Amino acid sequence: MARIDLQKIAHAYRPHPSKPADYALKPMDHVWEDGGAYALLGPSGCGKSTLLNVISGLLRPSEGRVLFDRRDVTDLPTKERNIAQVFQFPVIYDTMTVFENLAFPLRNRGFGREQVSARVNEVAEMLELTPVLHKRAQNLTADAKQTISLGRGLVRSDVTAILFDEPLTVIDPHLKWLLRRKLKQIHEQYKLTLVYVTHDQNEALTFADKVVVMNDGEVLQLGTPQELFERPAHTFIGHFIGSPGMNFLACELDGAHAVTSGERIALLPGLAERARQRGGRMEIGVRPEFLRLRNEAGDGTLAVKIASVRDLGNFKIVGVRLGEHLLNVKVAEDQDLPAEQAHLGFTAEMTRLYANGVLVG
Amino acid sequence: MNKIQNNKAWLLVIPVFVIVAFSAIIPLMTVVNYSVQDIFGPGQRVFIGTEWFKEVLLDERLHDALWRQLLFSALVLLIEIPLGILIALALPTRGWSVSLFLIILALPLLIPWNVIGFIWIVFARPDIGLAGKTINDLLSIDYNFTSNAFDAWITVLIMDVWHWTPLVVLLCYAGLRAIPDAYYQAASIDGASKWAVFRYIQLPKMREVLTIAVLLRFMDSFLIYAEPFVLTGGGPGNSTTFLSQFLTKMAIGQFDLGPAAAFSLIYFLIVLLFSWLFYTAITHISQ
Secondary structure (H helix, E strand, C coil), X not given: CCCEEXXXXXXXXXXXXXXXXXXXXXEEEEEXXXXXXXXXXXXXXXXXXXXXXXXXXXXXXXXXXXXXXXXXXXXXXXXXXXXXXXCCCCCCCCCCEHHHHHHHHHHHCCCCHHHHHHHHHXXXXXXXXXXXXXXXXXXXXXXXXXXXXXXXXXXXXXXXXXXXXXXXXXXXXXXXXXXXXXXXXXXXXXXXXXXXXXXCHHHHHHHCCXXXXXXXXXXEXXXXXXXXXXXXXXXXXXXXXXXXXXXXXXXXXXXXXXXXXXXXXXXXXXXXXXXXXHCCCEEEXXXXXXXXXXXXXXXXXXXXXXXXXXXXXXXXEEEEEECCEEEEEEEECCCCCCCCEEEXXXXXXXXXXEXXXXXCC | CCCXXXXXXXXXXXXXXXXXXXXXXXXXXXXXXXXXXXXXXXXXXXXXXXXXXXXXXXXXXXXXXXXXXXXXXXXXXXXXXXXXXXXXXXXXXXXXHHHHHHHHHHHHXXXXXXXXXXXXXXXXXXXXXXXXXXXXXXXXXXXCCCCCHHHHHHHHHHHHHHHHHHHHHHHHHHHHHCCCHHHHHXXXXXXCCXXXXXXXHHHHHCHHHHHHHHHHHHHHHHCXXXXXXXXXXXXXXXXXXXXXXXXXXXXXXXXXXXXXXXXXXXXXXXXXXXXXXHHHHHHHHCX
16 A cells, blocks of 8 residues: 655647647646545546556656655556556456456466465455356456456555546446445455546545546546535536536625625625635635525525426425526425525525636635 | 248248359259269260269378378468467557558468469579579578479478468457457556466457468368469479369369269368368367
């Protein structure tokens, strides 16, 4: 297990990058702690897999250094980095049995017969592969094949980190949930450093201690699931995480208030001042979970019109119209709603301000 | 639902029957017809049953030709398959050089077979040939493929390797390119050596193209005719007379249509038997 340092890492697939758009991975600086479970979250093509391959050494970054436990490994090939990686689609050695597949990474490194067999049996037990251990891997289902791929990632107990590149894409939803839990348990038990690439926010938020949100080759935020939810550093994260995503309203600043569609919304003290120093296009962002919908006007509430109601089982998503803006509000399933006119309450502590898309802290 | 029971569907199969009949069965039947009769001339024939088959099967010259043929095909496979795999592994995988190499490799496949024989006569002649003269003069090895049986054998073999290894290379190359990158990445994560990558990824993934390559190379080499016919004419003596040339001598040279027909059928069955053996062996190897 090890700590991973990424020092000014950047990567371009074409030589001589000159403008930011040439980079698949824009310059970044990060330290990932030993024993952490990290998720790399972002839409397809945002550079997650590129970053993962830079860590595993399948790709040499065009700029910057990669350090494992303060040792520079930038120029080391994958084989010598002592990394395990599981890919999106199952990779199986067709001619081998399940046992031989799991033993392959150990045998290649010259482990003794007893060690190999003990470790393989342990991993097989963990992933419930024991019944098929001596069958040919080629004839198993896609699920089982991917489980074997996972097993090959877990079989070495001395790896620096285990990297997962959307490993559960081909697995059916029920088993997906089980395997995710299993990985989580394994992580808690062995304190491995795990890096998990996914474009599925649920997967990222349930799996990881720390989530790294990426877009367009850039890391936008590295934080706990709670931080991403409560204080998204960028409007992109507000949209991307949460279902439905954060509401954003273009606004102007007036004193300590934000003004949108002629309505005044209270902000935390000092926030408007800091935003003015930053300058740029202002938006307020507020999660549907932190808005209150009332039947009667109250202190600081705004009059809105109800446009739509979607009942999602244990809660409702109400679409309300505030001037030209449409906002989503999450309300309890049993809350009585007025037919049209309602009143919307903001909480200053949970109302964020963004200048040019970036959070004003 | 009432199912209509009739045999109209057979009508749809008739075109296939007709085509197969004209392309294979009827010509083959004429051979069968010859093989069981002794024909003296037009309208003069005697039914003699299996006599030609007995005669042909006991013919010493045919046994020699058959062993020669088996040795030749075995050597062809032993050289061309591994060599083809090695060259395919060594070829570049991307860039403009890919097309260049593939075109250069494919050139021998485009040359008519009898022309290949002629090219090699000119190339190997000890008095004027580039290869023949070099071997004799510069390496001081006495080489003459028209008078020495061993030299003739080597020459025919090298000619076949030169002519047909590119086919094996192209098939293997296609097989190799079809392997997803993730396999190589996983292997490098798993710490696999080059040999392990070949043994556990590349070779198993090439199984299907290798089946085709082995079958094609076996059949073609077992039926080889034009190139040795032009190059050595089957000589010196009978040393490079392979089965098809033996057959041609019998059927056209001596006009022994009966024995030639009987031998054709035996020849056909041998090819069929070996192809089936190879196919079964290769497809069962991995189960």
